[in-house]
Amino acid sequence: MYWKENGEIFTNPDRNLESIDDWPPLPYHLVDIDKCVMVTEFGSRTINYVSSYGCPYRCSFCSEVTVNHRSWVGLSPELVLDDLEKLQNKYQINGVNLYDSLFFVNVKRAKAILMGIIDRGLTLRLGNVDGRAKQLAEADDELWELLRESRTYSILCGAESGDQESLDVIDKDMDVEDNYKFAEKCRKYGIKVIFSTLVGIPILNYTHQELEKKTDGQISSTIKMLDEFLSFDSRNRGQMFIYMPYPGTPLYDTAVKLGFQEPKELEGWAHMKLYDKQTPWVTPEQAQMVSMISSYIFMFLDSDTILWAKERIKNPTKKLFFVWAYKLFAGIARFRWKYKLFGFPLDYQLFLFAKRNNKSI
Numbered sequence: 001m002y003w004k005e006n007g008e009i010f011t012n013p014d015r016n017l018e019s020i021d022d023w024p025p026l027p028y029h030l031v032d033i034d035k036c037v038m039v040t041e042f043g044s045r046t047i048n049y050v051s052s053y054g055c056p057y058r059c060s061f062c063s064e065v066t067v068n069h070r071s072w073v074g075l076s077p078e079l080v081l082d083d084l085e086k087l088q089n090k091y092q093i094n095g096v097n098l099y100d101s102l103f104f105v106n107v108k109r110a111k112a113i114l115m116g117i118i119d120r121g122l123t124l125r126l127g128n129v130d131g132r133a134k135q136l137a138e139a140d141d142e143l144w145e146l147l148r149e150s151r152t153y154s155i156l157c158g159a160e161s162g163d164q165e166s167l168d169v170i171d172k173d174m175d176v177e178d179n180y181k182f183a184e185k186c187r188k189y190g191i192k193v194i195f196s197t198l199v200g201i202p203i204l205n206y207t208h209q210e211l212e213k214k215t216d217g218q219i220s221s222t223i224k225m226l227d228e229f230l231s232f233d234s235r236n237r238g239q240m241f242i243y244m245p246y247p248g249t250p251l252y253d254t255a256v257k258l259g260f261q262e263p264k265e266l267e268g269w270a271h272m273k274l275y276d277k278q279t280p281w282v283t284p285e286q287a288q289m290v291s292m293i294s295s296y297i298f299m300f301l302d303s304d305t306i307l308w309a310k311e312r313i314k315n316p317t318k319k320l321f322f323v324w325a326y327k328l329f330a331g332i333a334r335f336r337w338k339y340k341l342f343g344f345p346l347d348y349q350l351f352l353f354a355k356r357n358n359k360s361i
């Protein structure tokens with residue numbers, strides 16, 4: 001915490017993460033639960049839930065490293081299961097969107113939670129459970145069996161890149177090959193994966209021209225990797241983001257050295273948008289292409305999208321029109337992906353216009 005007294009700036013030292021088991025249970029009765037539920041592919045009444053904080057890994061682009069200093073703390077399996085049971089029985093929740101930075105840090109604990117879901121007969125489904133490709137590729141069959149038996153719907157995985165040099169630069173501590181092994185495991189056990197990836201990564205001593213070329217390489221190698229993964233299961237989904245420098249992260253200084261212009265005031269950070277390019281070595285064309293692939297093409301390639309999106313529209317006429325328009329755009333997106341045609345994004349612009357006017361997309 002920072003504060004100012006008589007013009008002087010004071011700061012408290014960072015606190016360590018402390019056990020959260022002794023904290024009082026979340027007071028769900030104080031909020032209107034119906035305002036917190038949403039339709040997802042794994043539940044008509046899905047709620048966000050956090051069972052742990054932090055992450056012990058050291059990915060140099062990630063805010064976890066700075067915020068929680070590579071520490072981790074998780075609620076005991078019993079308390080997580082009590083929460084899930086309450087959410088299901090008292091609030092009719094049937095889908096839980098796990099918002100942990102990394103759910104599988106303590107595999108014994110993860111197994112106990114999955115086992116508890118089975119033993120207590122809970123029918124709600126976990127989705128978007130965050131996991132590392134290398135750790136899960138190497139996990140034993142017991143964990144994978146439990147994921148299947150507990151009907152865990154999907155895993156969100158920071159695959160990051162199909163380019164090994166990029167994985168090394170961000171200290172991902174894994175090989176591209178680990179992504180392939182992990183994707184195969186998910187295919188074998190019937191679990192959907194959301195593969196999150198990153199391009200435009202800064203590399204020290206590269207010129208802007210070299211970084212621009214490297215970004216092209218990151219995009220093409222990642223597309224090649226995702227092309228294969230998406231073919232494993234029509235529900236699999238890709239995500240592609242442009243590197244965004246977060247203050248305090250190990251990669252931030254590199255980005256500044258390479259020419260990233262830091263906002264001079266706090267307000268400047270408020271204008272940073274997810275798909276905007278923030279660094280000079282990413283070209284506007286690359287930024288537009290990444291944005292189109294991630295927020296448009298990947299969305300339509302995911303066979304689950306239509307299921308939840310149409311359920312969010314209540315008006316029957318609007319729903320009919322939505323389904324018709326969806327099929328049209330999905331056809332174009334699939335054609336673009338099949339032939340890797342990302343130029344002349346008129347359909348994408350039209351989609352963005354429709355999205356601005358329809359909050360259910």
Ligand code: SF4
Nearest residue numbers: 055057059062064101
């Ligand atoms: S990217 Fe994922 S694994 Fe890496 S530090 Fe962040 S939360 Fe942990």
